[in-house]
Amino acid sequence: MPTETLRTVCNRDCPDACGLIATVEDGRLVRLGGDPAHPITRGFLCSRTSQFPARQNSPDRLTVPLLRDGKGFRPVSFEEAIAFAAERLLAIRAESGPASILHYRSGGSLGMVKCVVDLFFESFGPVTVKRGDICSGAGDAAQEADFGEEESHDLFDLERSRTILLWGKNPFISNVHLLPILKEARSRGARIVLVDPVRHRTATLADTFVAPRPGGDLALALGVAALLLETGRVVPEAPSFCEGFESFRSLALTKGIDAWAREAGVPEDAIELLASALADRPCNVQVGWGMGRRTNGSAIVRAIDALGAISGNLGIPGGGVSFYFKRRGAFDTSFLRKSPPRTLSEPLLGREILEAKEPPVRAVWVTAANPVAMLPDSTTVARALETREFVVVVDSFLTDTARRAHLVLPTTTLAEDDDLVGAYGNHWLGASVPVVAPPPGVRSDLEIVQALAAEIDRRTAGAREPIAPGVAGTAKEWKARILRKVEPLGLTVERLEKESVRNPLAPTVLFEEGRFPTPSGRMRLLTDLPAPPEEEPGYPLWLFSSSTERSQSSQWAGEPPVVLEATCHPDAAPGLPDGADVVVESAVGSLRARLRLDPSQRTDVLIVPKGGHFDSGTCANALVRARTTDAGEGAAYLDCRVRVRPA
Numbered sequence: 001m002p003t004e005t006l007r008t009v010c011n012r013d014c015p016d017a018c019g020l021i022a023t024v025e026d027g028r029l030v031r032l033g034g035d036p037a038h039p040i041t042r043g044f045l046c047s048r049t050s051q052f053p054a055r056q057n058s059p060d061r062l063t064v065p066l067l068r069d070g071k072g073f074r075p076v077s078f079e080e081a082i083a084f085a086a087e088r089l090l091a092i093r094a095e096s097g098p099a100s101i102l103h104y105r106s107g108g109s110l111g112m113v114k115c116v117v118d119l120f121f122e123s124f125g126p127v128t129v130k131r132g133d134i135c136s137g138a139g140d141a142a143q144e145a146d147f148g149e150e151e152s153h154d155l156f157d158l159e160r161s162r163t164i165l166l167w168g169k170n171p172f173i174s175n176v177h178l179l180p181i182l183k184e185a186r187s188r189g190a191r192i193v194l195v196d197p198v199r200h201r202t203a204t205l206a207d208t209f210v211a212p213r214p215g216g217d218l219a220l221a222l223g224v225a226a227l228l229l230e231t232g233r234v235v236p237e238a239p240s241f242c243e244g245f246e247s248f249r250s251l252a253l254t255k256g257i258d259a260w261a262r263e264a265g266v267p268e269d270a271i272e273l274l275a276s277a278l279a280d281r282p283c284n285v286q287v288g289w290g291m292g293r294r295t296n297g298s299a300i301v302r303a304i305d306a307l308g309a310i311s312g313n314l315g316i317p318g319g320g321v322s323f324y325f326k327r328r329g330a331f332d333t334s335f336l337r338k339s340p341p342r343t344l345s346e347p348l349l350g351r352e353i354l355e356a357k358e359p360p361v362r363a364v365w366v367t368a369a370n371p372v373a374m375l376p377d378s379t380t381v382a383r384a385l386e387t388r389e390f391v392v393v394v395d396s397f398l399t400d401t402a403r404r405a406h407l408v409l410p411t412t413t414l415a416e417d418d419d420l421v422g423a424y425g426n427h428w429l430g431a432s433v434p435v436v437a438p439p440p441g442v443r444s445d446l447e448i449v450q451a452l453a454a455e456i457d458r459r460t461a462g463a464r465e466p467i468a469p470g471v472a473g474t475a476k477e478w479k480a481r482i483l484r485k486v487e488p489l490g491l492t493v494e495r496l497e498k499e500s501v502r503n504p505l506a507p508t509v510l511f512e513e514g515r516f517p518t519p520s521g522r523m524r525l526l527t528d529l530p531a532p533p534e535e536e537p538g539y540p541l542w543l544f545s546s547s548t549e550r551s552q553s554s555q556w557a558g559e560p561p562v563v564l565e566a567t568c569h570p571d572a573a574p575g576l577p578d579g580a581d582v583v584v585e586s587a588v589g590s591l592r593a594r595l596r597l598d599p600s601q602r603t604d605v606l607i608v609p610k611g612g613h614f615d616s617g618t619c620a621n622a623l624v625r626a627r628t629t630d631a632g633e634g635a636a637y638l639d640c641r642v643r644v645r646p647a
């Protein structure tokens with residue numbers, strides 16, 4: 001077979017949704033590059049996806065279903081696997097009802113056709129599903145509360161900003177296609193300000209870097225609000241378009257600037273720097289997704305929204321407080337959610353599985369997720385899965401979660417994907433197409449639930465309404481169905497399979513009329529403070545488990561680490577040399593690590609990579625307590641206190 005160059009779209013849980021150019025030789029993926037015609041991708045990819053061909057062709061790739069056999073697994077045929085799954089699920093449903101089955105789906109692929117798996121479990125059940133969102137729940141709730149909807153100004157609207165405030169964001173690692181836009185902004189004279197307790201590479205791009213105490217952003221934002229109020233830099237219309245203006249004003253003025261600065265852990269002049277940045281309009285605030293992962297994370301994002309409002313940066317070109325781009329906004333998934341299912345809290349999932357009653361959770365089906373590695377309190381999540389009667393994991397690799405399954409079903413990778421993807425860091429939409437054929441034993445999530453539905457119908461024929469017709473259809477047919485809303489605007493499957501297109505329903509500038517889709521039509525300001533995070537005496541450091549360029553959550557490019565690297569200021573680990581073998585301890589667990597000293601960090605932080613594996617002892621979530629955020633049922637991953645001692 002000749003060498004081919006084919007175009008697809010990246011389906012990874014990443015803000016960018018890149019256009020991919022795949023080079024395929026003899027049916028084998030040999031290279032992935034960025035689509036030069038995609039205005040966001042601009043011909044380059046992140047390092048993790050550039051290296052994906054090695055993962056695609058890895059001998060570790062699962063190619064046959066695996067059925068538990070004692071402590072190990074034995075390969076079985078796809079038909080045998082489906083028959084086994086149908087038999088177990090039907091028996092459990094008959095004995096304990098559908099709510100005794102949990103379907104857990106996360107972000108392994110952002111493809112919209114994966115919603116058909118949810119549809120299958122609705123028709124078979126409704127089964128139990130998750131509630132809340134570990135990724136962005138707190139920030140989503142904040143923006144919905146404040147603005148009545150969650151959207152962002154067009155990414156290219158940043159061309160009109162005088163100031164760009166990166167609040168808790170590291171685009172060099174987790175949003176690489178924002179970088180060209182930031183660099184261009186800088187070269188035309190815009191000011192870039194970074195607020196992050198960790199000094200990372202993005203600080204090199206910023207004119208100003210402010211490093212608050214972890215979670216100190218709430219005090220920081222209120223201090224900035226107080227200074228804007230005191231110095232007459234609040235726009236005069238603010239009381240008319242903001243609900244709760246007087247209460248917010250009183251809240252901000254409860255303390256002096258010096259007290260807010262102390263509480264935020266910054267010098268007083270940092271407050272003036274941020275106030276002047278916001279007053280230098282138009283200023284766009286790019287709110288990172290990580291910052292909300294704290295027990296007061298939603299209040300933090302609300303305080304930042306409030307700053308955008310009172311400084312007059314809402315509704316103007318080049319302004320706005322951007323957190324999330326409505327990636328599903330153009331898509332029609334009205335086929336879902338016919339009946340309300342039982343829900344379990346995602347951030348507390350391990351405990352909630354163990355404690356569920358009437359009925360207990362007997363079976364778990366995992367789609368596109370690695371909850372053992374990625375949910376807080378990994379040890380409890382692992383125990384919850386290990387103690388279920390029937391666990392099915394659909395994945396391409398034998399992950400920490402798959403290792404605890406009774407049945408593992410191998411599935412397609414991003415190079416074999418046939419789906420629709422919307423970005424959450426820009427407004428572009430694309431369609432993935434398989435650039436290589438999957439190995440013979442491998443099925444897409446869609447094909448798996450279709451086969452399962454057919455087998456279930458066969459076994460319940462005459463007794464129950466068939467469910468297979470509801471989930472029938474090729475991936476292309478489902479794509480067309482999901483595009484129904486925008487098809488009249490020219491967004492056909494055929495077109496999206498050739499080029500990514502900007503969502504025609506997304507505005508460029510939000511709230512230009514000065515009205516908000518809240519009940520009162522006004523923007524709502526934060527008026528109450530949540531309780532501060534608990535102190536944990538004896539654990540002086542805050543654990544940051546931040547994205548690394550080497551992995552997409554728990555999916556590593558190359559070999560996953562066998563040793564956890566933990567970085568801190570020398571004063572945070574007194575007497576311990578660089579390279580020392582240490583133990584990192586929290587109130588819920590401990591991990592061995594190799595110490596890396598970095599004198600440019602604050603003395604109260606310890607930084608480890610996100611996505612380490614539980615079974616290799618490199619998973620930060622073994623240290624993280626399962627707790628929810630103040631709103632939106634997010635996971636408070638980052639309110640994790642630790643200490644370091646010699647191993």
Ligand SMILES: Nc1nc2c(c(=O)[nH]1)N[C@H]1C(S)=C(S)[C@@H](COP(=O)(O)OP(=O)(O)OC[C@H]3O[C@@H](n4cnc5c(=O)[nH]c(N)nc54)[C@H](O)[C@@H]3O)O[C@H]1N2
Nearest residue numbers: 168174195196198215288289290546547548549551552553
């Ligand atoms: N390379 C890579 N890219 C990814 C991912 C990945 O795993 N690897 N994951 C993807 C996913 S799922 C998502 S949701 C996004 C994640 O997007 P983010 O959560 O924005 O990603 P991180 O790079 O981990 O950035 C978190 C940043 O928040 C900062 N931060 C933490 N606490 C605070 C705080 O209290 N105050 C302030 N001001 N800053 C704080 C951290 O220091 C860090 O710089 O990225 C996506 N992109």
Ligand SMILES: Nc1nc2c(c(=O)[nH]1)N[C@H]1C(S)=C(S)[C@@H](COP(=O)(O)OP(=O)(O)OC[C@H]3O[C@@H](n4cnc5c(=O)[nH]c(N)nc54)[C@H](O)[C@@H]3O)O[C@H]1N2
Nearest residue numbers: 106107108109135367368369370374394545553554555610
């Ligand atoms: N400590 C700490 N923990 C975190 C975070 C953090 O910053 N710190 N970040 C959190 C965030 S933002 C997120 S979004 C979550 C991510 O949590 P998860 O979404 O659970 O993370 P992944 O490791 O990406 O696991 C997805 C799995 O899906 C598989 N997969 C890929 N494509 C497909 C497909 O098409 N079908 C199926 N069935 N499987 C597929 C992959 O092989 C992979 O094993 O982690 C959270 N956990």
Ligand code: SF4
Nearest residue numbers: 010014017018046049
């Ligand atoms: S993971 Fe993100 S940056 Fe990397 S190729 Fe995919 S969409 Fe682009």
Ligand SMILES: [Mo]
Nearest residue numbers: 013107135136
């Ligand atoms: Mo995420």
